Amino acid sequence: MISEYIDHPKEADNFNEDFQRTTWHDETLWFIREKRDKATKSLPEWEELRDMAAAIKSNVLSNLDDYLIEFETNAIKNGIQVHWALNAEDHNKIVHNILLKHKVKKMVKSKSMLTEDCHLNQYLESKGIEVIDTDLGERIVQLDNQPPSHIVLPAIHLKKEDVGEIFHKHLGTEKGMSNPQALTETARIHLREQFLSGGAALTGVNFAIAETGGIAICTNEGNADLGVHLAPVHIASMGIEKIIPKLEHLGVFTRVLTRSATGQPITAFTSHYHGPRKGAEMHIIIVDAGRSEQLGREDFRKSLNCIRCGACMNTCPVYRRSGGHSYGYTVPGPIGSILSPGIDLKKYSSLPFASTLCGSCSDVCPVKIDIHTQLYKWRQIIAKEGKMPFAKKQGMKLMNYVFSRPSLYRLLGKVGRNVLGILPRFMMYNSLNAWGKARELPTPPKESFREWYLRNKK
Amino acid sequence: MKVALFVPCYIDQFYPQVAIATMELLTKLGCNVDFPLNQTCCGQPMANSGCEKDAISTGMNLVANFTGYDYIVGPSGSCVLHVREHYSKLPQTKEVTKVRNNIYELSEFLTDILQIQSLEANFPFKVGLHQSCHGQRGMRLSQCSELNQPYYSKIVPLLKLVKGIELIELDRKDECCGFGGTFCVSEEAVSARMGIDRINDHIKNGAQYITAGDSSCLMHLEGLLKRKGSSVRIIHLAELLNSSIN
Numbered sequence: 001m002i003s004e005y006i007d008h009p010k011e012a013d014n015f016n017e018d019f020q021r022t023t024w025h026d027e028t029l030w031f032i033r034e035k036r037d038k039a040t041k042s043l044p045e046w047e048e049l050r051d052m053a054a055a056i057k058s059n060v061l062s063n064l065d066d067y068l069i070e071f072e073t074n075a076i077k078n079g080i081q082v083h084w085a086l087n088a089e090d091h092n093k094i095v096h097n098i099l100l101k102h103k104v105k106k107m108v109k110s111k112s113m114l115t116e117d118c119h120l121n122q123y124l125e126s127k128g129i130e131v132i133d134t135d136l137g138e139r140i141v142q143l144d145n146q147p148p149s150h151i152v153l154p155a156i157h158l159k160k161e162d163v164g165e166i167f168h169k170h171l172g173t174e175k176g177m178s179n180p181q182a183l184t185e186t187a188r189i190h191l192r193e194q195f196l197s198g199g200a201a202l203t204g205v206n207f208a209i210a211e212t213g214g215i216a217i218c219t220n221e222g223n224a225d226l227g228v229h230l231a232p233v234h235i236a237s238m239g240i241e242k243i244i245p246k247l248e249h250l251g252v253f254t255r256v257l258t259r260s261a262t263g264q265p266i267t268a269f270t271s272h273y274h275g276p277r278k279g280a281e282m283h284i285i286i287v288d289a290g291r292s293e294q295l296g297r298e299d300f301r302k303s304l305n306c307i308r309c310g311a312c313m314n315t316c317p318v319y320r321r322s323g324g325h326s327y328g329y330t331v332p333g334p335i336g337s338i339l340s341p342g343i344d345l346k347k348y349s350s351l352p353f354a355s356t357l358c359g360s361c362s363d364v365c366p367v368k369i370d371i372h373t374q375l376y377k378w379r380q381i382i383a384k385e386g387k388m389p390f391a392k393k394q395g396m397k398l399m400n401y402v403f404s405r406p407s408l409y410r411l412l413g414k415v416g417r418n419v420l421g422i423l424p425r426f427m428m429y430n431s432l433n434a435w436g437k438a439r440e441l442p443t444p445p446k447e448s449f450r451e452w453y454l455r456n457k458k
Numbered sequence: 459m460k461v462a463l464f465v466p467c468y469i470d471q472f473y474p475q476v477a478i479a480t481m482e483l484l485t486k487l488g489c490n491v492d493f494p495l496n497q498t499c500c501g502q503p504m505a506n507s508g509c510e511k512d513a514i515s516t517g518m519n520l521v522a523n524f525t526g527y528d529y530i531v532g533p534s535g536s537c538v539l540h541v542r543e544h545y546s547k548l549p550q551t552k553e554v555t556k557v558r559n560n561i562y563e564l565s566e567f568l569t570d571i572l573q574i575q576s577l578e579a580n581f582p583f584k585v586g587l588h589q590s591c592h593g594q595r596g597m598r599l600s601q602c603s604e605l606n607q608p609y610y611s612k613i614v615p616l617l618k619l620v621k622g623i624e625l626i627e628l629d630r631k632d633e634c635c636g637f638g639g640t641f642c643v644s645e646e647a648v649s650a651r652m653g654i655d656r657i658n659d660h661i662k663n664g665a666q667y668i669t670a671g672d673s674s675c676l677m678h679l680e681g682l683l684k685r686k687g688s689s690v691r692i693i694h695l696a697e698l699l700n701s702s703i704n
């Protein structure tokens with residue numbers, strides 16, 4: 001497989017060309033961050049809930065094999081057919097076989113980042129099966145053949161005018177329509193038709209409860225319910241890390257999930273599925289796809305705590321000013337930048353560097369993933385494995401050589417300060433000088449502190 | 459009290475006045491300040507770029523310079539945090555552990571160790587406080603906006619000891635400025651944009667000066683302010699606490 005390199009700085013540079021739009025993107029997401037702050041501060045026990053959620057997840061990850069088997073056993077007892085998929089290919093084949101058996105020509109799908117990651121839509125379409133994303137945001141980007149730019153708000157990069165244009169092109173609405181009410185109405189009518197003609201419904205899974213063998217799915221649009229209740233076949237795809245041990249743990253997660261995601265106390269719909277309807281079939285596909293490998297990486301296993309709330313994206317000052325597409329991975333933002341290097345280190349090697357390590361992501365994370373520390377750790381690995389541009393690495397070696405030799409450092413500092421002072425501004429500010437593009441350099445002082453100190457104090 | 463002054467490399471080379479102010483301030487407060495002469499850099503620029511291993515001898519040089527002191531004070535949350543946290547990668551000799559335990563960021567040292575209650579300082583201007591991330595979320599110098607915790611700050615009460623100062627409120631009180639070490643050149647577009655948004659927040663809310671505990675953030679913000687031709691100026695916390703403008 002060819003893995004093209006994701007050049008985050010370049011993508012971010014393109015994104016920033018439109019200043020106003022960057023402002024709008026930043027402010028839209030910051031607004032959600034502020035809603036999240038308000039919601040979390042209304043709960044005196046918020047930090048305790050985060051501790052609890054993290055502790056439950058840590059227990060799950062340490063006993064994952066046992067919980068998965070417990071879950072499978074109970075799900076089968078409930079009449080659910082359970083499948084195991086080692087990778088994306090396995091997963092897609094399993095889905096395809098189920099659809100073949102039921103002669104399904106059209107499948108409705110509610111939001112699932114996992115199937116996005118497996119490129120399920122493209123796979124099924126190549127087999128002649130139509131897939132309809134029924135989450136409004138996902139449907140919008142699907143119509144326009146774009147990937148989602150956010151895991152909770154897939155079309156957050158689009159303005160209402162853009163949506164009007166997409167609907168005009170694909171759903172035949174009037175040109176220039178941008179009234180949100182009218183747009184939603186259009187989407188609603190369009191989606192109802194799809195629900196009624198779907199031969200199968202695929203959903204993601206937010207939580208899989210080992211004790212009961214059932215799953216819980218959180219949506220705001222009720223589209224998972226509508227799809228599942230109308231279709232004769234329900235397929236639910238989940239990563240191995242979605243397990244929680246007991247039903248009583250679910251409350252901890254539903255309380256932190258939506259407050260973190262959008263600032264709502266809970267999603268409009270929390271749907272529990274514990275088996276097929278009479279005459280219908282229910283399948284659960286449990287997918288590994290690199291997760292057990294991540295589980296084996298001591299420094300990074302905690303990234304599997306993630307409950308996909310998107311809070312780390314909303315708070316990330318870099319994400320807000322570079323957009324989800326700049327990450328080139330299904331899960332963008334800080335969490336994507338610690339998950340993706342585990343999938344393809346070379347391809348995603350610029351992502352752990354797309355951060356100032358400000359630490360805001362780790363502080364909003366409801367399951368307490370040490371995201372910025374993991375970013376730092378991936379940087380060490382990328383440098384060590386030689387996945388870093390050569391010049392930069394040599395530069396670092398040189399820096400250490402200088403800094404560990406005090407007299408050399410002093411000599412070079414002097415030269416540097418003099419050069420800064422003497423060189424005409426235009427030479428410092430050429431296109432190669434990234435500092436100077438938007439910023440002036442500090443005015444070099446006459447003497448270093450050390451020189452001042454020697455002159456004054458000794 | 460004997461105190462060793464830790465001067466980060468870019469302060470030594472570009473902002474010597476910050477180190478001078480730190481030294482004068484600590485002396486005024488009764489400390490006996492030493493400046494170990496062979497110090498260079500803490501190694502952070504290399505480590506944050508993924509070259510932690512290449513920074514080991516730089517780190518050992520810092521340790522060798524400061525091992526004899528019970529208090530090491532530096533006017534930079536970022537570099538102090540680096541020594542404290544990431545020197546875990548150095549061989550944990552008695553000296554390394556001692557330096558890691560004894561190093562303090564300036565405002566932390568004034569608040570927790572010296573516990574100062576008054577200050578002879580005057581600064582009759584409107585000031586916006588930029589919370590540098592490594593001091594804020596790394597060292598927890600004040601309440602973080604992400605966390606549900608009661609209000610506290612190790613910096614604001616110090617600023618309030620300065621006569622004439624008027625602290626302004628910001629729309630976003632602890633958002634990153636986008637400096638981020640090598641990030642400021644490797645991710646130039648986002649870095650500059652983050653900084654522009656920060657300075658605009660200060661300007662909009664009436665700041666005449668932006669202060670912070672880290673000169674790196676200030677160097678970045680100053681570069682943007684100058685390019686914009688703004689009259690807003692930057693001043694390091696140490697200079698502000700040491701100032702006597704009437």
Ligand code: SF4
Nearest residue numbers: 306307309310312365
């Ligand atoms: S890493 Fe944490 S904050 Fe980010 S999406 Fe996952 S759970 Fe949410």
